[in-house]
Every structure is written in C-alpha cells, then in structure tokens.
Amino acid sequence: MEHKTCFHCGLDASTSEITFDEKSFCCNGCKTVYEIFTVNDLSCYYDLQQAPGATPKEIAGKYNFLDNPKIVEQLLEFNDDKTQIVTLYIPHIHCSSCIWILENLNKLNPEISDSTVNFGKKTVRVTYNSENILLKDLVTLLNSIGYEPFISLDDYSIGKKEINRSIIYKLGVAGFAFGNVMFLSFPEYFEVGEFWLEQYKHLFRWLMFFFSLPVVFYSAQDYFISAFKGLRSKILNIDVPIALGIIVLFTRSSAEIILNIGSGFFDSLTGLIFFLLLGKFFQQKTYSYLSFERDYKSYFPIGITKINEEKEESIQVYDIQKGDRLLIRNEELIPVDCILIKGKARIDYSFVTGESKTVSKQSGDKLFAGGKQLEGSIEVDVLKTVEQSYLTQLWSNDIFKKDKALAFTNITNSISKNFTIAVLSIAFLATAYWMFVDSNKALNVFTSVLIIACPCAIALAAPFTFGNILRILGKKKFYLKNASVIEQLSKINTIIFDKTGTITTNKETTINYEGLQLSQEEEILLKSTLRGSNHPLSRSLYDILNEHEILTLNDYKEHLGKGIEANYNNQNIKVGAASFVGHSMDTATLNTCVHISANNQYKGKFTFYNKYRKGLSKLFNRLKKDYDLVILSGDNEGEKDNLTKLLPTKTKLLFNQKPEDKLEYIKYHQTEGANVLMIGDGLNDAGALAQSNVGIAISENVNVFSPACDAILDASKFNQLHHYINISKSAIKIIKWSFLLSLIYNMIGLYFAVTGQLAPVIAAILMPLSSISIVVFTTIATNLLGRKID
Template identity: 80%
Template sequence: MKHHTCFHCGLDTKDTEVIIFDNKPFCCNGCKTVYEIFSANDLTCYYDLQQAPGATPKEIEGKYNFLDNSKIIDQLLEFNDGKTQIVTLYIPHIHCSSCIWILENLNKIHPAISSSIVNFGKKNIRITFNSEAISLKDLVILLNSIGYEPFISLDDYSTGKKHIDRSLIYKLGIAGFAFGNIMFLSFPEYFEVNEFWLDQYKPLFRWIMFAFSLPVVFYCSQEYFISAYKGLRSKILNVDVPIALGILVLFIRSTIEIIFNYGSGFFDSLSGLVFFLLLGKFFQQKTYTFLSFERDYKSYFPIGITKITSEEKEESIQVYDIKKGDRLLIRNEELIPVDCILIKGRAHIDYSFVTGESKVVKKTSGDKLFAGGKQLEGSIEVDVLKTVEQSYLTQLWSNDVFKTDKEQSFTSITNNISQYFTIAVLSIALITTTYWLLVDSSKALNVFTAVLIIACPCAFALSAPFTYGNILRILGNKKFYLKNASVIEQLAKINTIIFDKTGTITANKDTSINYEGIELSPEEESLLKSTLRGSNHPLSRSLYNLLKEHDILPLDTYQEYLGEGITGQYKKNQIKIGSAPFVGYAADTSTLNTTVHVSSNDTYKGKFTFYNAYRKGLSQLFNKLKKQYDLAILSGDNAGEKENLTKLLPAKTKLLFNQKPEDKLEYIKYHQSEGANVLMIGDGLNDAGALAQSNVGIAISENVNVFSPACDAILDASKFNQLYEYIKISKTALKIIKWSFVLSFIYNVFGLYFAVTGQLAPVVAAILMPLSSISIVSFTTLATNIAGRKLK
C-alpha cells in the first residue's frame, strides 16, 4: 500500500492500516470522524489554513462524569443565569491558526454555542453556550471529539492556582549546564596544548561534548525547530527559520568533524547559542509577565459605586473597596460590579456586556445577580457575595465581542516587517556563504551561522509591544485606563477633539441649583427624589443630592428616555422630570441657563435652573489643544451657556447645542468622511453611540459606575486637565518605537558587517543577539518611564 500521512493530524501511517475516506488517508477512525464533522458543517477551511493541523481525539468515556455534579459546575462557570453559561477552558493542543479558526467557529458545529473566543497566548477558550441545549459535560465531550480535549484540574479551580509552565526554566538550566561543561572540555583545544594524556583522550572528550550537545539540540532547541517547520509548512518565513537553520548546520558540521576526526567541531558555539537564545526568551517572558501583572492587578477602573451604610445613608466608594456583605445601590444603566443577591427593587438585567447578546433578564428579590450585568429600569439594592475580581472588569471591557474595525493591531506591523527581514537575512547568508566558499571555505560555515544569528529580528519585533505595554501601565497609574495597546496608536493620530458638555467639561459637585414654580408637596418631593434616585444622568445626580431626605418609595414604574427625561409612578401618582416639551410645557426661552422641568400628574409644577461650574483647568486645557487640534463641544442642553463658553474657550472652538445622541453620532461620522480622526469625550451614558463611532472614545468617570464597551478609554474626572499630556505621551510612544527600530537596524548593520567579513564567531553572535533584545527592551522601558515622569 502506498505510504501516506494522516490528512487530519499528519501522523505517519506506514505502520498502521490506512483508512481512506473521501479520497483522503486517515490514521484512525477518530481522525476520520473529525473530518466528517467538519465536512458536515462546512468547516473544511480548517485544512486550508494549516496542513494536517489536528490532533487525534482521545477515548474519554466516563472521564468527565464529575461534570454532572452541580457544585463542581458552579466552581468552573464564570457566569450562569440558568440558561446562558460562560466557561473558560484550558486547551493544551491550541498551536496554530487552524486551531483558532475552528475553535472560534464552534457555533457552526453546535447551535447552542453562541460565541467562543480563543486566547492564543494562554491557550484557553472562553465559551458562551445555552445550558438548556448542551451541558458543560457535553461541551467538553464535543471539544474532545474534534481533537481539543480541555485540561480541567479541580484543584486549580478550587484554590485559584494556575498551571505554571516551567519548561523554559528546565531548558535554560540544561543548556547552561551543557554549555559550561562543553566549554571546560574545549579548553585544551582552544590553547592547542600538547600533552600525552590530552592527546590520548582527545577523541573521548569530543564524544562527551557530542553527548552534552544532544539534549541541547533535541530538547532545548525543539521549539525553534517546531516553529520553523510550522512556518515553512504554512509558507511563512518566521523569525525562527534562520535560528533553526543555524543550529542544524552547527550540529551536523560538528558531528561530521568528530566522526572523521577533522576537529572538535563547534559544540561550544552551538550550546552557547541555544543558552543565550533561551536566556533572551526568559528575560522577555519575565518582562511580559511583569507588564501583564501591572495591567491586570493594579490598573483599577476609577468607577464609583453607591454603598448603603448601616445608618441607611448613601456614600460613594470605589469598586475595589467593595467587601462581602456590603449593601449597594445600583441605579439605572449602572453596571453590577460583583456577584450579589437582589434585596430590593425590580431587576431588569442586560448581560450583553458579558455574553454579547442583548436580552433583558428579569429577577426578583432573593435571586443571584452576576457581575457585568447592567440594570435597565430604575434602581435596585443588592447584597454583595464576592469582592471584585481585580482583572474581571478589564476582561469584560476587552471582550472580543465588542471589537470594531477601528481597532488595528500593532503586532501585525512588526510581524510583516520581520517576515521580509527574514527573507533578507537568508539571502545575505546564502550570498556571503557562497562568496566565502570560493575565497576561503574554512570561514564559510562560521560566516553562514553568524549571519543567521546576528540578524535575527527578535529585538526589532519587541519594540512595539514593550513600549505600548509600559505606557499602558504608566497611564493606568495616572488614572487614565486604556482598553488595549492599539488605543495608544489611534490616540496619537487624532486631529479633531469633540467634548460633551454636561458631566464632561462641567463639574457636578460644584453646580448650584435654583427652583422656580409651584412648591412641591412632601409627597411630590418624595416621589421626585425616588425617581431621581434611579437615574445616572449628571443633572439627576446633582438634583438628587440637593433634595431633602425622604423615605424612598418603591416605584411601580420607572422609565428613562435618553436626551429627554425620566418618569416615575407610585400608586396613582406620576411625575416627569426633563426638558420642557417632555413634561408638556411650551419651549422655554426665558432663561439662558440649563433647566430641568417638573410635572406631577400631567400638571406643570416648575423648573430647576442649573448654574454650571466648569472643571478646573478647562480654559488652559483648551488653549493647549487648540494649537494642534480642531475643537468642538456638542451639548444636549440649550444655548444658555454659549456666552460663558465663548468667553472661556478659544475663539475657533465650535459650539453646538440641543444635540440629541444621534445628532452627535452623525456629526462625528460626517467629519470622519472628510478625513478627520476624531476623539470623543463624553460621560459614557447618552454618548455611547458617539463614543463607538469616534476613532477613540473616552468616558469621563466621576463617582459613577457607568461606562460601555463602546468606549476605548476611561479617564478619572480629577485628571481631566491632564488630557493634553496623555495625548502627548501617546505620540511620544510612537517616537520611542521608531527610535528603537533605528537602534535595532544600526545594530544589525554593524553586526552583519563583522559577520559577512568572517570576523564574528557564532558564539559571540549568540551572546550579542539576546543582548540586543535586552538593550532594546531596556531602552523602551527607560524612555517610557522618563516620559511618564512628566505626567502629574
């Protein structure tokens, strides 16, 4: 029978009985079954991305019976509302683009799976599924049936520990041990010492060096060979191709030399090369881990939540101060930051922030609510079950469900450059080796190996991620929280800045309010305060804090109309608060200030006039920004503040009033069509559409737990006057990357000169290569830290 490799997993089938299906060879029925599943669901594109990318499914009958236990399932699930469940599973077999593609298309294999998102770096998958149609156990069995069995350790889940991969440390230790011993055994060869015993046992020493090199090549270097092989199989020249080629050439040449007694070979250079490569990788891994730690556990969102004290008073605290047993007030449009139990009120929860599906779930007193849900009707009171997971909100905010076209990955730039760089390096290596074979063949091998090693674009590829990672950390410490690194690049490109007015350039705490009209009865004032309690609009919050203390009424109905107003009803009494037309009053032209009107049972009562206080440093901020950017203010209020703003702001600032949320979105869309890169700054509530449409959307946070996945950054209101410096440091980040590219290029040109002229030994090149990576990372870290010190 003709020799084949399995079409699905690539296993050699010469020693097994080949199964032919659809004119394709398979090593076993398991691989054939996976192919049939993919074919039946029109997923055979899986094999177009990589050749033989799959794994043979394992027999797991009874292995996951423990997933029938509801208590164990609760430990594993991130989210569970009785129907929709979310779980994150670790899958060791994830290794290529085909794996990502098939795992993110699980919904085509089973309709109960609504979304599946792969984190390639961590080799895990976050799956949202309908538990009424597929159980967690069946989901795990399904993953195994297509060759992606999850690794589930109950000990890890119950203690919160994560699987730690120490393979790099083991490889580094073995390579270092081999390198040291080979160098020691090579000393007589270095100094050409003539001595009887050395000459007598020289072959033995060389074979011992060969033995030490075996684990270095076949264990410590295996990732470079695997990566290079997969890249070449996919017709991609990645950065590991020249490295693997250099290691292979050194090993084969050295082995030939000792077999035929031509010399001692280059086992010292070989082991040194691998040791320093792994040392550079270890340094890189540690630095990435540090940056990840800074990002996940120290960059808290400046989101305020209202805590109800034991004295029934309301106080604003930050989310990371929430403790188990606290009672919280969740207003309309607020995000639930922790798992909790509903105590009071009607909960209408939108979990789209967690699941990506906009579907309202109704809950009653005593029901469990999960972190990430958004309350949509009035206010509720909850009892806290868990403290905030420090990285949970970051995880939700960065959910791939909410990614849009405006996000461009910076890594693709360096990857593309690295690919062309590799082609150039291989070309230089072949040309120079050919030249030295003709001129001095003894130098040809050293030149070939040195060129491959010295010109590795690792340092080149590290510049952007390390720079952006450190900038994320620095800005997070300054209370400016970016969704991801690509926002830095987008922020550096903006040329137009648009501000909302109320709650963005105005400071709610310092606003003064005056009432004109018919005096409200105690019942009406109590109903008014109870209705305002459910709203998160800046004017509602200011007015709520002004009113006297009243017993809070359990509203029968509550409704908020974006850009117009709110209504509340208790028994037969109804109250409306908002614009003049909303409450049934003629258009108000008697005042130039912001006003909120009130009607009770369709009878107009009066109006509250707000005298705005603008944020500290507003005028200075706009004067800095006007030199480089087109500025505009879009406000939903009337033109009452136009005269004040005209005096306060630069002459060319555009001022537009009576703008509805959809008007703001269209204004941004129009300017983008004219070539503008727009930064929108709003309060995250009425401005969600405008924030999503803009190139970069920033939500201002001032003791308010309102933001949406539409925004790209969250700025603490106390740092509003530092906005210019934050934009400036994003431009500085791009300059740092460009300078690090220049330094990397200079290093490569300098190193290549000595390599192609035969003046650079492979072991020296192996030392210089990780040093170049370390120097680039040190430069970007130092430069970004210096830039960060200028921030207040």
C-alpha cells in the same frame, strides 16, 4: 514492521492495525475524532499542523459530579434563562489547530453559540444553550475530541494553571551541554599536544557531538517549529534565519566529526542556543511582569453606590464585600453576582452573551455580573466580590470590538518580514563571496550574519513600549482598552467635548428652583424618580433634595437626551427638557435647566449654575495649538457667553445637540479627514464615543460602563489630558528610535560578520544583548515619560 504514526495525535500506530480513509490511527479514540471532524467538515484541523491532536481518554463516570447542580453553579461564570457560560482550563492547547477546532465547537454541536480561546492561559470560554446541552455534555464532547478540561473539585473552581516551565528546562539543558562542550574543547583551544593524544581526540569530539544532540533537537525545537509554520504559511518570520543558522552549524560540525576532518563548531552551536534562550527567558519574564501590572493594578475605578444603614455612599468596585447592599441605577452595570432585594429589574445581558434580549427579574432572583439595569433603580445583596480582571475582560469582549484602525504592530511585522528577506540575501551573497576568497571563513560568515542581524530587537520595540505605557497610564488613572489605542491617540487632530459632566463638575454645582411649590407627595416622587437616573444633572439634583422615604415605582422610563418619567399609583411625574414636560421654552433664561411637571401640570424648573473643572481654560489653551477644539452640548445656549470668555477664540460651540446629532457630526468630519477624539460621560454619548477614532469616558465615581469607549479617564485627572496625548505621541517616537538603534546595531554587526571578523558564538551573545538593550531603552524612556504627569 513498517513504522506508522497516528494521523491524529502523532503517536506510534505500527501495532494498532487501525486504518480508516487510508490513514493509520493508534487507537479507536483517535479514529473516532477524525471521523467526527470529517463528518462535520472540520478536517481543516489537520491542515494547520501535522498530528496536532491528543488521544481522547476513557472517562466513563469520571464527570458524574457534574450532575450535581450546586457544583455546576460554582463552575459557571453566567447562568440565566437558556444561556450558560463557562471558562474551562484545557492543558492540551498548544497550537493554531487547537485554537481553530475549539473556536468551531458550534459545528460539532449547534447548541454551542460561541467559544473563545485564550491561548496564553490555555482556557476556552464557551457559551451554550443550557436547555439542550448540559455542562457535563460539553465536558464529554471536549474529551471526545482530545481536549479534556482540568477541573479541580477541592473548591469547585477551575484548577490552578501549571506554569509553563519548558523554557527553563530547555535553558538548563542548553547551559549544561554548553559548559561541557566548552570544557571538552579546551585541549583544542590551547593545542595541548601532551594530553591531546590520538585516542582521546576522537572520544572528546564524539562526546561534543552527543552533547549537542539534545540542545539542537530539544532546546532549539521552538525555533524550528516557528520557522516551519511560517514557511508553510508563506511567511518569513524572525525565526527563519535563526533556524537556518543552527541547521548549517550542526550539519557542518557533524560532517567534520564523521569524516574526521575537524572538531566542528559545537561550542559555538551550543553557546548560540544557550544565549538565544537566555535572552528569550529574560524577555518573557519582563513582559509577564508588565502584563501582571496591567491586569491587576491598572483596572479602572468605576464607582458603585453602597447602602449603609439607609445612607448612600459611593465606593469603588474593588471595595465591595460579600453581604453589602448596593443600589444599581438605571443604565448602570451590575459589577458582581448578587440577589435582587428591592425594585423591578429588567436586565440586558448583551455585554456578556452578545444577545440584546432583556430579561425581567423579581425579588429573590439571582443577578449576574455584567448585566445592565434598564428600568429604574434596584437594590441588591452581594454574593461575590468583584474579580479585578472581570471588568477588563468585559470591556475587551470581541462582541464590541470595532476595527478603528490597524494596530501599530502590523508595521513591526512588515519591517521584520522585509528585514528577514534582506538578511537572508546578505548571508547568501557574503557566503558566496567567501567561498571563492577563503572557504574556511564561509561557514562562520554565513552563520554570523544570520544570527547577528536577527530582527528580534525590532519585534520587541512595540510590545514592550506599549506594554509599559499601558501600565504607567493605568497608575496615573488613565485606563486604555488595548495597545492600539495609543497609536490612535497619537494621530488625532480634532478633540470634541461634551459639556455636562465632562467639562463641568457635578460636585460644586449651584442649583436654584423657580416655580410652584411641590407637595410632599410630589417631592417624594421626584426624589424616588431621580434616584434611578445616572445623568449628571439628575445626580446633582437628587443630592440636594430633602431625605424622604424612597418609593418603589410602578413604571420608570428614561429617554436619552430628553428626560425621565415615572409613575406611582395614580401619580405621574416628568423631569427633563421643557419640551419633554410640555412647557414652552422661556427664552429669557438661558442657563441649564431641568423642568418638572406632575400629573401633566407644569410645576417649575431647577436652574443649574455650572462649575467648570479645575484647569479647563489652561488645558484648552494648550490644546488649541495642535488641535481643532469643539464643544457639543445637549443643553441650551445659556453657558455660551461664559464659555466664549473662558475658552480660546477658535473653539466651536454647538448647543441643543441630541445624541444622534453628535454622532452625525463626528461621522461627517471624519469623511473630511478628521481623526476625532471624543470625550463624554459614557451615558448619552455612547454612539459618539463608538463613532470617534478614540472615545474617552470621564469617570467620577459613577458605574455607567460603556464598551463603546476606548479609554476611561478619572475625572480628577481631566486637566492632564494634554500630557496623556503627548505621551502617546512620544511612545511612537520611542518605537521609531528603537528601530533606528536596532538598525545601527545591525549595520555594525553585519560589517564585522560579512568581513569574517565575528565568530558565531560572539554573535549569539550579542543578539540577546541587543534585544535586552531595546527592552531597557524602552522601559527607561517610557518611565521618564510617566514622570511628566502629576
């Protein structure tokens, strides 16, 4: 019987006799999946990898529990209006084809608006229209194409992911075989004639051959798969020379055994694969440790206001407990799932769904984490504690990603590619030379060159350096969105600062009032209006006003860069710039002022005497040597004289800058060749932060979260800014030093390999040691950098 494999999943299809479109299938399920993909123009799925699919399972009635709304509610990550979002664990995700088909689910069902795969965690996050497709329908669809989700019913949550132990199993097989092959090779090593009789010699050699089979075809399969995928995509990756070396060693050794002309190199072959896997295992464990540190300990200290017995206190989001009462101000992010208790909610869920449409909510409605309040302040009761990884996931959402520059790892890929070409050329030339000089050494030379010169160490330099830097900076209260920010930070030549809330601190500001006496009703309305704003001046002013009963406002509007206005019954109040409240500017007073008008009658102004952050002058004097420094402030020129005395002479000072003015200023200077670092408070400066090459938001226990920023700096560490920039520059130097060390190692190794003085098994031991040495070097170097910061 002719052997046939299923075109979809690769299983045996010899007995099924199911064919369609001149292709064989093992069952009707696989045939149906193929038809679905073909009809929906998704047949490219099979171009990415041969037989990538899994056989769909019969699930009649299996997911009937998803008809229960309470269970569905527990599984959903987001559920509001017509939009639902769920993250499902899919064990079958294993290749690029899986990623491609799962991120094109919208072609199978147009009610699915977005699907994003996390390959490392084997999850897919799906956003869909809940009016026309239910969660049960989505799960059934995934199963029909061979991607059945794993859902645990024990606690209505996504099941625990099984740890991928394949590398441990492969390492175990390789180690077992390597030990036995070495043992069987001892008689050959020591030429024990009495024991090494003719009848045992062949037996031992064939045993070595059989021990090597699972090592080559199981333990080393990842190298072959990676090399094949790379070559098919016309890419020479770092696994090509390794795979080629393994093939040559195995082929030559097998030929010697079969033709009875020698014992082959099975000891070198199994040892090579064992030590390669050992190095790979070490790298994986180290990098997963760095990732753990980044995910669970380096998550930024965004603050939130907790209401405790009518008193308000600022706490960090990871201190939020179920049942807490929280105050969410205008423009603040909702950090947890909660119930609206008091106030008018108009929520923007674009951070979560990507759609800018807002929704209005009434008291008693459920609000989801990730929404942004846009109309005054609200009070909520907490339903769930915050997940530490949630805000980081939200921050890194693809919706807000901006291609500010190519990541530094692209340089690594380029080096690895060129390096691989050079290694293959050297290997073939050296082998050709030894074929004429001493053919017995040719195979050893070829294999040793391929193994010793593997550019793994080069490929590891950047991810390990960046990974450890992200972890260290997170511990020092400087939180970066991703590794590419480090490279961008190392390239900046211009630093732009906002003034209020950035170089000034709100905690020690002195405020004086000049004007007409406010009535009790006006002061209550002023206090209630300021309560809804997150602007640094509003927060400072709110804190000094007398305690009053808080009103639920009829209307609230905040005009960025201008001021806020509110209505309660027949009363109206405006707070902000003089022009905003309808008052002509008093040029005699040039300090920062907040003006008040009630019912269209000008009342007076609060004058702020700013307190600058500790170490500001020292910081600017350090930065001026290497960077152009600029202050862009939305305030008037009242602080110009103070700043002129405080800051270096070449610092540019620009006042009365609206948010759009700041953005245009940055854009213009970028066209002139400037690489701009913008530091602001994340509220009025969102546009400028997004436009800059690197945008840093200052966090001072304020939950004004902006995905436009690339980093969040704890306000207490503001005077350490120059250290953070220097660490970014030093990180690039560490990577370059790693490249140099790897190059030196390879040059020395290649010399011994080309001259025939290096056995393949020794090369296999040295190669992972070189990779480990790079990991150790980058880890120690980056840890030493971290000690420079207090």
